[in-house]
Amino acid sequence: MGSQEFLGQAARLASSGLLLQVLFRLITFVLNAFILRFLSKEIVGIVNVSLPNARITSVRHCAQLFLLFFFSFFFFRLTLLYSTTIFLAREAFRRACLSGGAQRNWTQTLNLLWLTVPLGVFWSLFLGWVWLQLLEVPDPNVVPYYGPGVVLFGLSAVVELLGEPFWVLAQVHMFVKLKVIAESLSVILKSVLTAFLVLWLPHWGLYIFSLAQLFYTSVLVLCYVVYFTKVLSSPESTKQRTLPISRITDLLPSITRSRSFVNWKEAKLTWSFFKQSFLKQILTEGERYVMTFLNVLNFGDQGVYDIVNNLGSLVARLIFQPIEESFYIFFAKVLEREKNATLQKQDDVAVAAVALESLLKLALLTGLTITAFGFAYSQLALDIYGGAMLSSGSGPALLRSYCVYVFLLAINGVTECFTFAAMSKEEVDRYSFTMLALSSSFLVLSYLLTRWCGSMGFILANCFNMGIRITQSLCFIHRYYQGSSHQPLAGLRLSPVLLGAFALSGGITGVSEVFLCCEQGWxxxxxxxxVGAFCLGVTLGTAFLTETKLVHFLRTQLSMSRHANKMT
Structure with missing residues (x-):
């Protein structure tokens, strides 16, 4: 398969991931509305116990606030436990094993991937002990089944790791439909189970979400196992001939006398990525750790920040994450580590440069759009989402600042996607020292800025963190393509006409907010x-006319995706 085919497959994977994220967010939104509608009735008694001195003008409204800020706070703790365990156990293995050519020994690669399971058991036990012994445990009368929730979330992380060899094999061979079906089915069944338990057993509290999470990971792994079992047992299957295994038992760990248990080159690269992933997790979830362990914000501020964080990062999860995951695989398969652009196949380097330039341009345009229009519509969005409780306090200022952070997040996602795929082992090790300094400074800066300016400090610290990481990645990309005729960093340049359109749209919508929003009625x-829709249309039209190279790239990938879908 050539680099152009890999590019088309990566585009398909990214578009499928985008559709999955939209589906997940839609289901989550409906599920949250359902839970709030039914569960709030059941916690009125808890509210009366927990807030005996509060001035309650509406018992139902107070119950909703309690569910929003208190119950979800401890659910957030459990998801942090799960995401930390998963990230530390598998991130490094994924990055190392998704690289490499077709001539690799897949038995050794699969053996290496199975090491994620004992590593996941270790992290789940250690972090579970931290969550139960070092963090404040809630009153069981207020948040029931917190302890079992910790155990079940840790167990669900281990269960998901059992499917890691299947997942990597599917990603390397670009089984797009498998990922779509497995993740869609899992999240839908999880949502149905959650809704059923909320409706019939609301007093189970966190037990509901813990069992649903375990059910989700079990179904996800089962989908991959069933798919590969079916494919490998079918002699006429075309996919069977492309796979490096012939039966399902080949996916299990195996020891051969002729070769070592694992590929030591991959193992050393995994270790390099592991040191880096540990630090990257601190940079990714740093503010959550600071909030969880240091209690730098009061209860209400934590709730508002969490809501703003979820809203602000929605676009990042919908668009940037699928692109980063899919094109990391593309860059890792097309480019060889240990070599710069002048020493590789020039056709592959050219395709990678075009893709990187287009992705940078797309990230830049998306980030600028969010920043330019987010300032004028942050208060309205929060007012629609949570009413005056969110739109009258610090929420709008937080969301406006978050728009700037999302702009940096977009650029960083694309640059690090390429950087981590092209770095040699020695460069990964050197970068780990940079991330160590970043992680330490980020935690200290988060703590100090939060003490100084409240929850805004987290966003400022994140912006600082992203700025440094973007600078590091841009320097690597510049060095990588130095001496070649390709200039992918040109994707960060926009025409003056388009920049003027963004500036004018930001100014017009800002004036519109002053006179039309948000106390003037519907x-x-x-x-x-x-007004915003008109300005957005003009801005996108200007982008369509000025960024012809990006438009051509997107049209090409769209047509290739359609052709590939017809072929399958």
Whole structure:
């Protein structure tokens, strides 16, 4: 398969991931509305016990606030436990094993991937002990089944790691439909189970979400196992001939006398990525660790920040994450580590450079759009989502600042996607020292800025962190393509006409917010939305006319994706 085919497959994978994220967020939104509607009735008694001195003008409203800020706070703790365990156990293995050519020994690669399971058991036990012994345990009368929730979330992380060899094999061979079906089915069944338990057993508290999470990971792994079992047992299957294994038992760990248990080159690269992934997790979830362990914000501020964080990062999860995951595989398969651009196949280098330039341009345009329009519509978005509770306090300022952070997040996702795919083992080790300094400074800066300016400090610290990481990645990309005729960093340049359109749109929508939003009633709000829609249309039209290279790239990948879908 040539580099152009790999590029088309990566585009398919990214678009499928985008559709999956939209599906997940839609299901989550409906599920949250359902839970809030039914579970809030059941916790009125808890509210009366927990808030005896509060001025309650509406018992139902107070119950909703309690569920939003208190119950979800400890659920957030459990998801942090799960995501930390998963990230530390598998991130390094994924990055190392998704690289490499077709001539690798897959028995050794699969053996290496199975090491994620004992590593996951270790992290789940250690972090579970931390969550139960070092963190404040909630009153069981207020948040029931917190202890079993910790155990079940840790167990669900280990169960998901059992499917890691299947997942990597599927990703390397670009089984797009498998990922779509497995993840869609898992999240839908998880949502149905959660809704059922909330409706019939609301007093189970965190037990509901813990069992649903375990069910989700079990179904996800089962889908991959069933798929590969079916494919490998079918002699006429075309996919069977492309796989490096002939039966399902080949996916299990095996020891051969002629070769070592693992490929030591891959193992050393995994170790390099592991040191880096540990530090990257601190940079990714640093503010959550600071909030969880240091209690730098009061209860209400933590709740508002968490809501703003979820809203602000929505676009990042919908668009940037699928692109980063899919094109990391593309760059890792097309480019060889240990070599710069002048020493590799020039056709592959050219395709990679075009893809990187287009992705940088797409990330830049998306980030600028969010920043330019986010400032004028942050208060309205929060008012629609949570009412005056969110839109009248610090929420709008937080969300506006988060728009700038999302802009940096977009650029960083693309640059690190390429950087980590092209770095040699020695460069990964050197970069780990940089991330060690970044992680330490980020934690200290988060703590100090939060003490100084509240929850805004987390966003400022994240912006600082992203700025440094982007600078590091841009320097690597510049060195990598130095001496070649390709200049992928040109994707960070925009025409003056388009920059003027963004600036003008930001100014017009800002004036519109002052006169039309948000205390003027719904007719004025709708007029404000109409002004934004018009400015957005003009800006996107300008981008379409000025960024012809990006438009051509997107059209090409779209047509290739359609052709590939027809072929399958």
């Amino acid at each position: 007719p004025a709000r709708l007029a404000h939305v109409a």
